[in-house]
Amino acid sequence: MMKENPSYLFSRYTFGTKIGEGSFGCVWKAFDNHTGEIVAIKVLKDKVASWKDIRNLQEVKLLCEFDDPNIVQLKQAIQEDNGTLYLVFEYMDSSLGKVIRDRCDRDDYFTEFEIRNYCFQILKGLDYMHRHGCFHCDLKPDNLLVSGDVIKIADLGSAQEIRSNSPYKEYITSRWYRAPEVLLYSEYGSAIDMWAMGAILAEFYLTCPLFPGDCGYDQLYRICDVLGSPVDTSWLRESAKHYRFPQLKGISIDEIMTDVPKDAIELMAWLLSWNPNKRPTAAEALRHPFFNQCYEVQPALPCQSIGPPVALESTRGVVHAQ
Incomplete structure (x- = not known):
């Protein structure tokens, strides 16, 4: 399990079980303490040095631009002081x-x-x-x-x-x-x-x-x-x-x-x-x-969630993607 941490990330989200792991890092099921939503948080193994590096990550760059009900939604990208990057996604079963x-x-x-x-x-x-x-x-x-x-x-x-x-x-x-x-x-x-x-x-x-x-x-x-x-x-x-x-x-x-x-x-x-x-x-x-x-007869899309732009957040501040 991940250790307790007083940062923004750990005050905003309560981590649950690990639901995936790969060469990129791992994915955790988590609870959003502000909205009550269940989310999936991808913890990247590779550190990122700057916001420019984060914005240039292909997955972040594309998902900040995309808005389609059949492409998973990226809710937030959060960088901790140690350079670890957390990508917060909508949760799928x-x-x-x-x-x-x-x-x-x-x-x-x-x-x-x-x-x-x-x-x-x-x-x-x-x-x-x-x-x-x-x-x-x-x-x-x-x-x-x-x-x-x-x-x-x-x-x-x-x-x-x-x-x-x-x-x-x-x-x-x-x-x-x-x-x-x-x-x-x-x-x-x-x-x-x-x-x-x-x-x-x-x-x-x-x-x-x-x-x-x-x-x-x-x-x-x-x-x-x-x-x-x-x-x-x-x-x-x-x-x-x-x-x-x-x-x-x-x-x-x-x-x-x-x-x-x-x-x-x-x-x-x-x-x-x-x-x-x-x-x-x-x-x-x-x-x-x-x-x-x-x-x-097209099926309903109950998981569709179209909200505000993806928030790119750091322990040093918040930047909203345009």
């Missing part, structure tokens, strides 16, 4: 990854309504991000937060600007959801989020990952084993065209997932196109017949 694992253990499958509803909301959040000039880069079930019928995109620390000149990296996106162009060190963009969305859609039906590779090569082999080796590699940059794909015919997706609706299989196949230029945008995917029912 669980991650989609945990929900899927729990359902797998119980042999409890998602209903068609749940799958369409959740995927509809994820794509709406992605559409918002892409229209605002950035893509997530690490879309996976553990980075999607769930409360009841509501799902929100979280963990934007790896997000990149669509028009940035950032160097291409292999180690973006968790391996099981990593698009072929990333695995092959080729050029990539927002279409990598759409590939990940295809893998997540499949996981809703399977309650286990579609491509659980052990390494980069094994990941590509598993993709070829399901989709068949690509015939057209014109989408690869020249330096990646030397790669020799394993020659596999592939398996029809509907053979892997029985009793899955035809429109779901069609959308999955579209999202999992080898060529990133042939994958749908988030807006195009939302117009697929798979989501017709979602437009007829």
